[in-house]
Amino acid sequence: MRSALRWGPGIALLSVPLVVALAGPWLAGEPDPRGVPYGSGPLLGTDFVGRDVGEQVLLGGRTVVVVALAATVLAYLAGTPLGVLTAMTGRRWLDELLMRPLDLLLAIPSLLLLILLAAAAPPGALTLIVIVAVINMPEVARISRAAALEIAARPAMEAMRLQGESRWRRAAGYVGRSMLRTLLADLGVRVVGALYLVATASFLGVGVPPDASDWAVMVDRNRTGMFLQPWAVVVPALLVVTLSVGLNLLFDGVRRHREEAT
Amino acid sequence: GPGPATGTAATGRPRRGGRLRVAFAGGGAQETLDPHLSNLFVEASRSKALFDKLADYGPDLSVQPRLAERWEPDAALTTWRVTLRQAAFHDGRPVRAADVLYSYARIGDPARAFRARTTLAVIDLARSRAVDDRTVEFALRQPFAEFPNVLAAFGVFIVPEGTEDFTRPVGSGPFVFGSFEPGRSLLLRRNPDYWEGAPHVDELQYLIANEESARVNALLGGQVDYAHDITATTARTYRGNDRLAVTRLTNSGMQAFAMKLDRPPFDDRDLREAMFLLADREQLVDTVLGGAGQTGNDLFGRGYQYYAEEIPQRARDLDRAQWLVRKAGAKGLRIRLDTSAAAGGFVESASVFADQMRQAGLDVRVAVGDKDTYWKDVLDGGSLCCFRSGAMPIESHFSQRLLSTSTTNITKWRRPEFDALYTRAVSLADEKARRDVYAEMQRMQHAEGGYLVWGFADWLVATAPGVGGVVDAPANTLDWARFDKVWLA
Amino acid sequence: MSLPGYAVRRLLLGLAQIVAVTMLVFALTEALPGDAAVVLAGDVPDPARIDRIRQELGLDRPAPVRYADWLLGLLRGDLGSSLTAGRPVTGFLADAGGPTVQLAAITLLLLVPLAVAVGVVAAIREGRLLDRALTSVGIGLYSVPEFALAVVLVALFALRLGWFPPTAVGVGPDLLAQPAVLVLPLLVLLARPICSISRLVRAGMIDALRSDYVRHAHRLGLSTRRVRLAHALPNAVAPAVQQLARTTDWLLSGVITVEAVFVVPGLGTALVSAVSARDIPVIQGLALVFAATTVAVNLVADVVAFRLAPRAGGAA
Amino acid sequence: MIRVVGLRAETGGSALVDGVSFELAAGRVLALVGASGSGKTTIGRALLGEHAPGVALSGTVEVGGRIGYLPQHPASVLNPVRRVGAVLREIARRHAPDGAAAERVASVLRRAGLPTGEDLLRRYPHQLSGGQQQRLVLAQTLLTAPSAIVADEPTTGQDAVTRGEVVDELRGLAGQGIAVVLLSHDLDVVRALADQVVVLRGGRVAESGHAEDVFTRPAHDYTRRLLAARLPATPLPVPAVPSPAPAGIPPGPAAPPGRVRIEVAGLTAGHRSGPVLDDVSLRVAAGQCLALVGRSGSGKTTLARCVAGLHEPARGTVLLDGRPLAPSLSRRRREDVARVQYVFQDAHASFDPGRTVAEQVSRTAIRLRGLGPGQAREAALDMLGRVGLGPAAAARRPGGLSGGELQRAALARALLASPDVLICDEITSGLDTVTQAGVLDLLDGLRRALGLTLVLISHDMGVVARLADHVVILSEGRIAEEGGAAHVLARPRHPLTRALLDRHPHQENQI
Ligand SMILES: Nc1ncnc2c1ncn2[C@@H]1O[C@H](COP(=O)(O)OP(=O)(O)OP(=O)(O)O)[C@@H](O)[C@H]1O
Ligand SMILES: Nc1ncnc2c1ncn2[C@@H]1O[C@H](COP(=O)(O)OP(=O)(O)OP(=O)(O)O)[C@@H](O)[C@H]1O
Numbered sequence A: 001m002r003s004a005l006r007w008g009p010g011i012a013l014l015s016v017p018l019v020v021a022l023a024g025p026w027l028a029g030e031p032d033p034r035g036v037p038y039g040s041g042p043l044l045g046t047d048f049v050g051r052d053v054g055e056q057v058l059l060g061g062r063t064v065v066v067v068a069l070a071a072t073v074l075a076y077l078a079g080t081p082l083g084v085l086t087a088m089t090g091r092r093w094l095d096e097l098l099m100r101p102l103d104l105l106l107a108i109p110s111l112l113l114l115i116l117l118a119a120a121a122p123p124g125a126l127t128l129i130v131i132v133a134v135i136n137m138p139e140v141a142r143i144s145r146a147a148a149l150e151i152a153a154r155p156a157m158e159a160m161r162l163q164g165e166s167r168w169r170r171a172a173g174y175v176g177r178s179m180l181r182t183l184l185a186d187l188g189v190r191v192v193g194a195l196y197l198v199a200t201a202s203f204l205g206v207g208v209p210p211d212a213s214d215w216a217v218m219v220d221r222n223r224t225g226m227f228l229q230p231w232a233v234v235v236p237a238l239l240v241v242t243l244s245v246g247l248n249l250l251f252d253g254v255r256r257h258r259e260e261a262t
Numbered sequence B: 001g002p003g004p005a006t007g008t009a010a011t012g013r014p015r016r017g018g019r020l021r022v023a024f025a026g027g028g029a030q031e032t033l034d035p036h037l038s039n040l041f042v043e044a045s046r047s048k049a050l051f052d053k054l055a056d057y058g059p060d061l062s063v064q065p066r067l068a069e070r071w072e073p074d075a076a077l078t079t080w081r082v083t084l085r086q087a088a089f090h091d092g093r094p095v096r097a098a099d100v101l102y103s104y105a106r107i108g109d110p111a112r113a114f115r116a117r118t119t120l121a122v123i124d125l126a127r128s129r130a131v132d133d134r135t136v137e138f139a140l141r142q143p144f145a146e147f148p149n150v151l152a153a154f155g156v157f158i159v160p161e162g163t164e165d166f167t168r169p170v171g172s173g174p175f176v177f178g179s180f181e182p183g184r185s186l187l188l189r190r191n192p193d194y195w196e197g198a199p200h201v202d203e204l205q206y207l208i209a210n211e212e213s214a215r216v217n218a219l220l221g222g223q224v225d226y227a228h229d230i231t232a233t234t235a236r237t238y239r240g241n242d243r244l245a246v247t248r249l250t251n252s253g254m255q256a257f258a259m260k261l262d263r264p265p266f267d268d269r270d271l272r273e274a275m276f277l278l279a280d281r282e283q284l285v286d287t288v289l290g291g292a293g294q295t296g297n298d299l300f301g302r303g304y305q306y307y308a309e310e311i312p313q314r315a316r317d318l319d320r321a322q323w324l325v326r327k328a329g330a331k332g333l334r335i336r337l338d339t340s341a342a343a344g345g346f347v348e349s350a351s352v353f354a355d356q357m358r359q360a361g362l363d364v365r366v367a368v369g370d371k372d373t374y375w376k377d378v379l380d381g382g383s384l385c386c387f388r389s390g391a392m393p394i395e396s397h398f399s400q401r402l403l404s405t406s407t408t409n410i411t412k413w414r415r416p417e418f419d420a421l422y423t424r425a426v427s428l429a430d431e432k433a434r435r436d437v438y439a440e441m442q443r444m445q446h447a448e449g450g451y452l453v454w455g456f457a458d459w460l461v462a463t464a465p466g467v468g469g470v471v472d473a474p475a476n477t478l479d480w481a482r483f484d485k486v487w488l489a
Numbered sequence C: 001m002s003l004p005g006y007a008v009r010r011l012l013l014g015l016a017q018i019v020a021v022t023m024l025v026f027a028l029t030e031a032l033p034g035d036a037a038v039v040l041a042g043d044v045p046d047p048a049r050i051d052r053i054r055q056e057l058g059l060d061r062p063a064p065v066r067y068a069d070w071l072l073g074l075l076r077g078d079l080g081s082s083l084t085a086g087r088p089v090t091g092f093l094a095d096a097g098g099p100t101v102q103l104a105a106i107t108l109l110l111l112v113p114l115a116v117a118v119g120v121v122a123a124i125r126e127g128r129l130l131d132r133a134l135t136s137v138g139i140g141l142y143s144v145p146e147f148a149l150a151v152v153l154v155a156l157f158a159l160r161l162g163w164f165p166p167t168a169v170g171v172g173p174d175l176l177a178q179p180a181v182l183v184l185p186l187l188v189l190l191a192r193p194i195c196s197i198s199r200l201v202r203a204g205m206i207d208a209l210r211s212d213y214v215r216h217a218h219r220l221g222l223s224t225r226r227v228r229l230a231h232a233l234p235n236a237v238a239p240a241v242q243q244l245a246r247t248t249d250w251l252l253s254g255v256i257t258v259e260a261v262f263v264v265p266g267l268g269t270a271l272v273s274a275v276s277a278r279d280i281p282v283i284q285g286l287a288l289v290f291a292a293t294t295v296a297v298n299l300v301a302d303v304v305a306f307r308l309a310p311r312a313g314g315a316a
Numbered sequence D: 001m002i003r004v005v006g007l008r009a010e011t012g013g014s015a016l017v018d019g020v021s022f023e024l025a026a027g028r029v030l031a032l033v034g035a036s037g038s039g040k041t042t043i044g045r046a047l048l049g050e051h052a053p054g055v056a057l058s059g060t061v062e063v064g065g066r067i068g069y070l071p072q073h074p075a076s077v078l079n080p081v082r083r084v085g086a087v088l089r090e091i092a093r094r095h096a097p098d099g100a101a102a103e104r105v106a107s108v109l110r111r112a113g114l115p116t117g118e119d120l121l122r123r124y125p126h127q128l129s130g131g132q133q134q135r136l137v138l139a140q141t142l143l144t145a146p147s148a149i150v151a152d153e154p155t156t157g158q159d160a161v162t163r164g165e166v167v168d169e170l171r172g173l174a175g176q177g178i179a180v181v182l183l184s185h186d187l188d189v190v191r192a193l194a195d196q197v198v199v200l201r202g203g204r205v206a207e208s209g210h211a212e213d214v215f216t217r218p219a220h221d222y223t224r225r226l227l228a229a230r231l232p233a234t235p236l237p238v239p240a241v242p243s244p245a246p247a248g249i250p251p252g253p254a255a256p257p258g259r260v261r262i263e264v265a266g267l268t269a270g271h272r273s274g275p276v277l278d279d280v281s282l283r284v285a286a287g288q289c290l291a292l293v294g295r296s297g298s299g300k301t302t303l304a305r306c307v308a309g310l311h312e313p314a315r316g317t318v319l320l321d322g323r324p325l326a327p328s329l330s331r332r333r334r335e336d337v338a339r340v341q342y343v344f345q346d347a348h349a350s351f352d353p354g355r356t357v358a359e360q361v362s363r364t365a366i367r368l369r370g371l372g373p374g375q376a377r378e379a380a381l382d383m384l385g386r387v388g389l390g391p392a393a394a395a396r397r398p399g400g401l402s403g404g405e406l407q408r409a410a411l412a413r414a415l416l417a418s419p420d421v422l423i424c425d426e427i428t429s430g431l432d433t434v435t436q437a438g439v440l441d442l443l444d445g446l447r448r449a450l451g452l453t454l455v456l457i458s459h460d461m462g463v464v465a466r467l468a469d470h471v472v473i474l475s476e477g478r479i480a481e482e483g484g485a486a487h488v489l490a491r492p493r494h495p496l497t498r499a500l501l502d503r504h505p506h507q508e509n510q511i
C-alpha cells in the first residue's frame, strides 16, 4: 500500500509518455496524405504542414526521449569517472589538469555553447546528444567529484586500502556505490534539464530540423496555430511535462527508499 | 484553398495627426540608416521614409518616376537624360544633379561592396555629367532600354552630396529623422514640405520585434498599429476578430526549387521535366503558404510587366513524371534537397516536396543547412535547393540570375542563345518588340530551365483597427511599407 | 587557508578562465561555416562581392592574427568594433546590457527570498499537504520550458485579461520606467530557478531541522522562530548558494528566450543575432561579459559558501 | 529535584528501558552506569522529554525546574556557522530579556572555566579544542539557569588531563546546587563524582544505591564483573617525591630487547594546518608492545598513520625488519601491506555501511592472502569468532552492530591479514570495562601466541599498564619521554607524563 503510493504516481505518469515514445513509431503506420495546416482532421487535427498530429505525436517521442536520456547517460559516463578519478587521486596536479578545462566549459554560457556547437556540427540527433552531453558533463564531473571527495576521505576507504583492495574496486565498488544517492538526486533534475535543453535548442532553431517529428519541435513550431488547433501544442507539451514530472517523482521515490533503507 | 481574410482597414477619409507605430523584424546590431546598405525589409522601409529614389516600381513592377520627373534616352539608348523634380532635403537644400551623381558614385565605388553596385555597372560614371542642377546625363557602357529599372533598383537612394555619416540622416523623403536606437526603435517626424504632399501622421515610429508572435501580440495589446509580415495561420486565427485587420500584399515573393543544370542529375532534361510534372503546386501553396498565394508556372514574375501569360500552366502529371524518371534512369536515385531556415516556408516546402518526389520514384533526403550562410552554400554547392525571390522586374531577374556572366546564377543556366536574346531585348527601344523577345526567353526557361517555380506568396501585414491607407502592393515596390499615405482614424 | 588568500587565488584563476573562454569561443566561431562577409552578402552571394566585404572587414587576415589583435586591444580596454555595424563593441554592450542587467538583477533579487521562503515553508511542513502541494507544483513548473510558459502567460494575462502588456515593444532601454512590462518576463524567468533552488533549500532545511544543533537550540529554550531562522536556515542555504551561482547560466538562457518572446533588445538577443551575423568582436565581447559574470558570481558564491561553511575551508 | 518512576521505553514491542526508577536531590550527582547499549542515553533523553523516532516512552518523569543537557559529542550540537558570542548572547537575552546579556555571558563563561575575552566570542565552534567545546556547551546550558543537568559520556575519548578538568567542572556544578545525572561507563569518573549509582543491564536496573556502597559492596553479580574488569592505573605505587627531569635532556635510548621489528627514523610530518611531528625516532622489538601516549592533538594518530602508510611524512623513514617501507601505501608491496596493519579509532566510520561485515572482513583474506571467496569467508568467520562475534552478527551490516562489536570486527579484519605489526588507535575507549577487558585479553594472547608486535595508542593508563612493554610520551610532535612501561609509569620524569598519570580521577578520590 505504502509502496503503491510511493511508486504509483511516478510510474503512472512516466509510463504514458514512455509508452507513446517507444511504441509510437510502430503504432503510427503509414503516413496519411497531407491535409491543410491546422485543420480539424482526424482526432487531433493537423499540424503546421498539414500532417496528422496524432501520428506526429506517436512518431515524435522517440527522439526527445532518446536524445535526453542518451545525453544524460553519456554525460554521466564521461563525468562520473572523471570526478571520481580526480577525487581519488592524491596528486593535486592531476586533479587540476583534469578539472580546470571543465571549469572552462562551465564558464561559457551553455546556450552560447549550444548555439556555437550546433551551428558548427552537422545537424542530427547524434550531434544533439553529444552537445547536450558536453554541456552537462562538467557539472556532472563537479558534482561527482564533490560527492566522491567526501566519500574518499572516509576511514572506510583507508581501511580498504589496508586490505589491499585495488583502486578500481575502491572506485567502483565503494565510492561509486556510495555516491548513488547524490547522483540519483541529481539525475532527476538533469534529465529534465536535458529535455529542456533539447526543447530550447529547437526553439532557437539549432540541432534538429524544424519540421522533425519531435515533441519539443512540435511545441515550438505549432505555436502559431495554437488558437486554431491547440492539440498540436498541448499534447506534445503535456507529454514532455508528464515525462519530466514522472521522472522526478520516480527518482525522488528511489532516493527516499534508499534513505530509509540505510 | 482556404485563403486568409483580407480586410483593408481603410476607414473613411484620411485624417491628420498621431503617431503611427509599425513593427518589423530587425537586425539588431547590424541595423543601419545608410540607405545604400539597406538589406532588411525594415531598412528598406526606413530608407523609403527618409530618402527617395529617382524612380520606383509600381504594383506590376513597371517603373514610376519619383525624384526624376522624366527620362529620355538618345536614339542609341546609350545616353539617358534625367530631369529632376523640384524637391528639397530635410535641411532645406534642394536636390541637385550633383547629389544624384555623388550617390551613384558612392554605390558604384569599386572598392566597396554595396548591394546595388552591379546594377549600376552599366553606367559609365566618368562620362556621365550634371547638365544643370536639375538635369543629369547618364552615359551607359552599352545600349540599355531598361535603364529606368536601374533608377528604381533596390537601395539606389539619393543622398546629399558628400554624405558618409548616417547617424542623423538627412534625406528628401516624407519623414525627418528624430531619434534612433539600433535594434530597438527609430522615431521620425512628418516632413511638412515633402514634394509629394506631407504625410498624414505626425510621427512614425519603427519598432523591432523579430518574432512574428511578438509582433502580433504587440498589435493585439495595442502597443503597435502595424505589424509587418505575419503568417497565414495568424491571419486565419484572427479572422473575424475586430482587434486585427489583415492586408494581403499579393505576389510579393516567388517560391521555387532551383535545379543545377551543369551537373548530374539535373543536367538531364527529362529529369527536369519529370520534376516539373511531379510537383503538386496546389498542395505546396495550401500547406506551405497556408493558401496565401497563387501557383506558379516555372516562370518568374507572374502579374509583372512582360510576364508571358500565354504560356500554358503546367499541371501535375504523375504518370508521365514517373515515366520520365525511368527514362532518365533515375528511379530510386538518391537526391539531396538543400533547405534551411533562411527564409520562411523553406523547410516546410522541402518536406512537402520531398514527399511528392518520392511518389515519382525518387529517393530524396532533405538536408537542413545553416540559415546564415545558406545563399552562399547553395550558389555553387548541391544540385537541388529551395529558392525564393522578392519582387524585381523580369529583366533584372534575367540579368542577375540567368546570363552566362550573372554572378548569382544559381541554376547554372548558361546559354549563348539566351544571352544573345537578352542583349537584343535591352537594345530595343520599342516596348512591344522587347516584350516579344522576353516572351521567347521565358519559353526557353519554361521548357528546360532550372527553376521549378511552384508559387507566388502573398505577404500579409496586420493593422490595428482604425489604421487606413495600407494598400495591396508587392513587397519591395513603391507602395509597400510606405507610411506617408497611411493614417490613424 | 585564509579567506583573502583563497579569494585572490580564485580571482587569478578566474581571469585565466575568462581569457581561455574567449579563446575557445573565438575558435568555435571560426569553426562555424561561413563568416561575416558571407552573411552580409545575404541572398546576393556574388563571390567577388564577398571577397570585397572580407577585405573591408579585415577578415582576409589569418585567424590567429585577428585573435592576437583582439587580445592586445583587450589589454588596452578596447573590445574592438562590430564587424557589421561598425559601432564599438563597448557601446554596444552598454546599450544591450541595460535591459538584461535589469531583468537579471530583479530576477535574482526576487528569486532568493521567494525560493528560500518556499523552501523553508515546505521543510517546516514536511510531508504535509502544503509541502506536497508546493513540491508537486514545483516539479511541474520546473518541467515547463520557458518559451511554453511565456506563450501561456501572454495568452492569458496579456491578451485575454489585459492585465499586463504582452511585450516590451516601444519601451525604452530603461524597463523600470514601465514596471508593468516587467511582470510577465519576470514570472517566466523566475519559474524554474525558484523550483530548483527551493528544492535545495527544502532539503537543506530538513537536514538542518533534524540536526543535533537545532535540537539543542530548542533545549536551550530559544523560540521556534529564532531556531528556524537564525540557527537552521544559515546551514540550509549553503548548498543553495552554490546552485544560485549556477543559476546565472540558466538565467542567461532564460533571458534569451524571454527577450525574444517579450521583445527586450538585450544581451540575449544580441548574442543570437551576433552569432547569426558571425560578428566575432561582438560575440567575443558578449562571451567576455558572460564568462566574467559567471566567474564573478561563482567566486562570490564560493566565498559566501566559505563564509557559510567555516569548517569546509573552501575545499571547492 | 528529579523523580523517575517506572520509566519504560519501547520500540516495535521490545523494551529498550524497562521499570527504571530513581530520585535525585539538588546538588547531588547520580550516575547511570552499564555496558554499551544498556539504555543510558535513552534514559538521559527521557529526562528531557525526548526520545528517538520510533521509540515510545511511558512511566513518570518529574523534573523540578529547567534541565540542561551536556551531550556526548559537544561538536555536533554547536552550530557550525554561528559565532560563539552571538549564540551566547542570544540565549542570555532569551532567558533574561531585561538587558545585561553581556554580563551574564561573562559570568557563565567564568563559571564554565572559559576565558571571557572578545577573542573567544568571535570564534566559530570548530576553532575551539574539544575540551573548550564541551565547556562552551556547559556555558550555554548555564545561561538557561538549570536546576539539573544530564551529562552523557562527558569523558569518552578525552585524555587524562582533560578528563580531570571535566570531573572538576561537574563537581563544581553540584557544589552550586545543581542536580547532575552522569551517564558513563567510565567507572573511575563515576567513582570520583557520584553520590548515587544506578547500574543498568539490558535496560533494567541491576543495582542502585549510594556510590560508596555500590563500589565497595556490590550486591549484584554484574556490578561485580564491571568492577573486577577495571584496570589498575599503575602497576606500582606512585613515588612520593617525583624527581623532575630537566627539560632538554634527550630521552634514554633504552634499546629494546630482541630484534627490532619496526623502526621510525627521523620522522617529520604535518597537515595543511601545519607541522605535527618533528623528528621522531623510535623502535619496537618483535613481539613487544609499544604504547603511544600524549595529550589530544599531540600527533599520535599522525605518527601511527605514517607507519601504516596512510600519511606521507615530509621527512624520515619507516623500517620493517631494517628494510625501509615505501612512504605511501599504494607503493608498498602487497606483503608489506599485510605485515603492517592498522585498526581505526572510529570503527563505525571504517566500514562501508552498504555491505555485510563478514563480506567486508573476508576481503582481507582474498586480497592479502590470496584465498578464494569460499575459503576467505570461512577464514573471516573463524577470525570473527575468535574476537567473539558470532556468524549471525557477522551477517549483518555495520549499522546492526553495537560500537563494541564493530570495534572487534575491525580488529578481526586487520588480524586476518596475519600481520607482524598491528597498530591499534584508541580501540577500547568506547567500550565498557567488561568488553574492554575481553579485547585486551585477546590482543595479549595474540601477541604471545603469534609474536605480534603491537603499537597501542591510548589515553587510558590502565590499558597502557595492562599491555605495554615500552611507553613513548608524545608532546606537541616530539618525544617527551620514553622507556620501559613499568619504569615510565612508576617514575615519570617529564611533567606531562606526571600530569597524565596524576590527574587520573580514580586516584583523586582514593580512599
Ligand atoms: N530508535 C531506536 N530503535 C531501535 N532501537 C534503539 C533505538 N534507539 C536506541 N535503540 C537501542 O536501545 C538500546 C539502548 O540505547 P542507548 O543509546 O540508550 O544505550 P547507551 O546505554 O547509551 O549505550 P552507549 O554506551 O553505547 O551510549 C540499544 O540497544 C540501542 O540499540
Ligand atoms: N586531516 C587533518 N588536517 C589538518 N590537521 C589535522 C588533520 N588531522 C590532524 N590534524 C592536526 O594534527 C595534529 C595532530 O593530530 P593527531 O590526530 O595526530 O593527534 P592525536 O594525538 O591522535 O590526538 P587525539 O588523541 O585527539 O586522537 C592536531 O593538531 C590536529 O588538529
Ligand SMILES: [Mg+2]
Residues within 6 Å of the ligand: D040, D041, D042, D152
Ligand atoms: Mg549513549
Ligand SMILES: [Mg+2]
Residues within 6 Å of the ligand: D300, D301, D302, D345, D425
Ligand atoms: Mg588520534
